Amino acid sequence: MQKVIEVKNLWKVYGKRRARFTALKRLSLDIYKGESVAIVGKSGSGKSTLMHLLALLDKPTKGTIKIEGLDASKLRARKINRLRNRSFGFVFQQFFMNSNETVYENVLLPLKIAHTRRGNRKRLALEALKSAGLKDRAKDKAGELSGGHKQRVCIARAIVNNPQFIFADEPTGNLDSVTGEKIIQLLFGLNQRNGTTLVIVTHDEDLAARCDRQIHLRDGEIINITKKKGVKK
Amino acid sequence: MTVGIFKTANRRLWRNKARSFLTIMAIFVGSMTVMLIFAINNGVSRFIDEQTRNLGGEEYIMITPGSNASALTSVLTGTNNLTEYSSRDNFFTAAQVQEIKNLPGIDAKNFYAPKTLQNTSAYLTSNQTKKKFNFTYTTLLSEDYDIAMGYGELPRPDTDAYEIVLQSGMAEVLGFASDEAALGEPLKIVYQNPYSRRYRTFVARIVGVTSANIATINQPIISTALETAIYNFYTEYAPDSQKGQIYYIKTRVDLSKTTMQELQQTLAEKGFYSTTVNDMMGEMRGFFEIVVKLLMVLGWITLITSAIGVVNTLLISVEERTREIGLNKALGMSSLKIFANFSAEAISLGFWGVTFGIIVAMIAGNFINDFAHQAGGFLEMFPTFELCQFAFNDIVVVGLIVMAIAFLAGTIPAARAARKNPIDALRYE
Ligand SMILES: Nc1ncnc2c1ncn2[C@@H]1O[C@H](COP(=O)(O)OP(=O)(O)OP(=O)(O)O)[C@@H](O)[C@H]1O
């Protein structure tokens, strides 16, 4: 199996002096191509922090992260932007979207940034909307949607560029079980069909159990890594 | 792509109508002020130039013997007209004329030393009045005269006809309804020969009326043919020694060979009195220039103030849109692009402000011009004085400078936006 993300002795410290807070400690971890990994743990254990570091949205205080063999700290801003734009898909814990723009415009954003050609843009955006079950909501204002629909907009935005990695922070957190199940199907579908690597932060034990591996965090440290039952890896 | 940036920038500005509008208003007021001041500067200097040309142009100098000051021109410069008494003869000898003609820098091809009549007794009258008026005249000495005409034309240089041009205002004194009504009408000029005591009436047609100006020749202008006829009549029985004296010399100066100052210095050393157009216009021009410069400073201060408005508007906008910026960065937008986006907004604010500023300044300028020239307006006396004149160059310069100022003002907030860390930005509530 090919290692696509290699993490060695990762530390993340927030704040300075008295306000210092160590969110991640001595963290080492490998993620393989096409794998689905769940990051689990109590609130405040550092799950989101870890996900942000893996997705190159933030810089570690200490330690190295390699993406496809390249040391992230040595990559140029341009290359990192390109990776985030073309190879990564994100679902953030808070929704993070432009609430006064339409659903369609929100989903289109990564493609706009990528300067995808107009014709392709439209096709890709409509496909993503359809997969997320938002086909007839395209023209609605994003800010006026229900929590569940907002979550779906974020999912659609994450998959619109057919990324190799999807980083999802609580992707089912705001969804009822039926819709949640649909989203899970969608993510694992991409994982199976396209070999998309999934990194999912979740409280949902059911969802975690369906991932190939579960990384258990406590106070910023890995306390255990478990594997999916019944699958040999 | 660049067009796209400005499109989105304007869409974003539109989303914050109230704030954008206020900033644009600030820039608008600044650019309008500056534009108007540029226009007034233009209007004033063009008017002064026109006045200068009325007096024969900047290259001309008028030389009189001794302290006999210019008799032909009168200027409202506020200088006193008392000149020092000199016992010298008040006309040039032939040798003096030659001496002056040979001075370095004197353009002999445009050298006028006319024989003129002095102390003549003549009067002017019309069919419209019984009154008689003292008559003195001038002729066009140079083709460089570019006299602003209110009505009609200057006398044609090659005509055989007796033609006369009145100065603005004279027609009404002569009994005509207005300057315009006098056009084409005859005037009677009556001379008495000093030897035979006979009278002769010359009938001259009014071909034009000059427009009112600050600095001008204050006598009627007559055609060369009429002047020759008068001269011949007047000197018919005179001894040769008195057949006309040279009381003044007017000449073009080749400024590539000498400076006016140098020439005037030389003339003064030789005991001649000289006047240039700049002598006459200098003070007035200097005064206007100071006023315009002061106004200009005020205009730029207004513009700088509005630049601070741009900084403020965009800084608020950066804070407000921290999350949006963070999201864009998280999704891979480069810092440069974010910088460009904010700069485009700044430039757009500048563009709209300055566009409206220029348009309104032009409307206001025309309004001011009309207002100044209407009956009772403050420039009614000077119909050729267009106070506000808009030059294409100035419009381009003001437009570019204002947009540059807006861009510079926008760099601070734009840089701040570009520096934001995506995650910090996303956490920002
Ligand atoms: N920018 C920051 N400055 C200071 N402390 C921070 C910052 N971001 C996170 N932390 C702290 O780091 C710890 C880990 O935060 P993180 O968001 O990774 O937790 P989490 O596991 O995702 O929790 P949750 O399940 O509630 O989302 C928390 O105690 C949090 O308060």
Ligand SMILES: [Mg+2]
């Ligand atoms: Mg979290």
